[in-house]
Amino acid sequence: GAGVSQSPSNKVTEKGKDVELRCDPISGHTALYWYRQSLGQGLEFLIYFQGNSAPDKSGLPSDRFSAERTGGSVSTLTIQRTQQEDSAVYLCASSFMAGGITGELFFGEGSRLTVL
Amino acid sequence: RKEVEQDPGPFNVPEGATVAFNCTYSNSASQSFFWYRQDCRKEPKLLMSVYSSGNEDGRFTAQLNRASQYISLLIRDSKLSDSATYLCVVLSGGSYIPTFGRGTSLIVHP
Numbered sequence A: 001g002a003g004v005s006q007s008p009s010n011k012v013t014e015k016g017k018d019v020e021l022r023c024d025p026i027s028g029h030t031a032l033y034w035y036r037q038s039l040g041q042g043l044e045f046l047i048y049f050q051g052n053s054a055p056d057k058s059g060l061p062s063d064r065f066s067a068e069r070t071g072g073s074v075s076t077l078t079i080q081r082t083q084q085e086d087s088a089v090y091l092c093a094s095s096f097m098a099g100g101i102t103g104e105l106f107f108g109e110g111s112r113l114t115v116l
Numbered sequence B: 001r002k003e004v005e006q007d008p009g010p011f012n013v014p015e016g017a018t019v020a021f022n023c024t025y026s027n028s029a030s031q032s033f034f035w036y037r038q039d040c041r042k043e044p045k046l047l048m049s050v051y052s053s054g055n056e057d058g059r060f061t062a063q064l065n066r067a068s069q070y071i072s073l074l075i076r077d078s079k080l081s082d083s084a085t086y087l088c089v090v091l092s093g094g095s096y097i098p099t100f101g102r103g104t105s106l107i108v109h110p
Helices: none
Strands: A005-007 A010-013 A019-024 A031-037 A043-050 A065-069 A075-079 A088-095 A111-115 B004-006 B011-014 B019-025 B030-038 B045-050 B055-057 B060-065 B070-075 B084-092 B104-109
Touching (some): A005 A088, A019 A088, A019 A111, A043 A065, A075 A088, B004 B084, B019 B084, B030 B070, B045 B055, B045 B060
Parallel strands (some): A010 A111
Antiparallel strands (some): A019 A075, A031 A088, A088 A111, B004 B019, B019 B070, B030 B045, B060 B070, B084 B104
16 A cells, blocks of 8 residues: 555553564655554654654653664564553654655554553 | 643534634744644544645634744534544754644534
8 A cells, every 4th residue: 555554553462571563654755753642642752764864762761662764664663671651552654855844744553552 | 831732622513613723832933833633543644734824725724823822723614524633733943853732622413
């Protein structure tokens, strides 16, 4: 499909386990964002990738969270030693940057993480 | 103070009603403004950008008040299908990271 693809759509894990969430952005989009949304809450920024530049990691809540983007395309968000407060929907979005201006963000359907 | 604030609602209105939401932002350097729509358990999608002069798209009108640092969304002739959460989004000058408000819930009933 032409949209942003995320997997898995649902993940249930036990406290202390590591999880990996994957995002495949729209082809040609150089900007990629990870946000998370807890129940009834707004979108919390986590990390931003733009082309081959160093990512903006200012939103990552702890050093248990990391992300990488390989070849300027697919991104993986890794959460180590998961805690119950990590339970949320993790949303990936991509955008086409033109002239340094952020265009519309296109979101994937999200990965719903439940930590028991 | 949060960077982007919205009344969470819910706003409960009958079909055909006109409803308006406001959103305030704290960073006076904010330069770009948007309204996104999020249906229940779905991803956010762009509804409309907000331009300095105000703009209209069918039944939807967005306005910006820089002096008071708020943006608004007006929905006329509400439809059942307008029921959703409306997210205010602000992008500050020099930043590439949009900040989302918590959203305002709208419920349109028959």
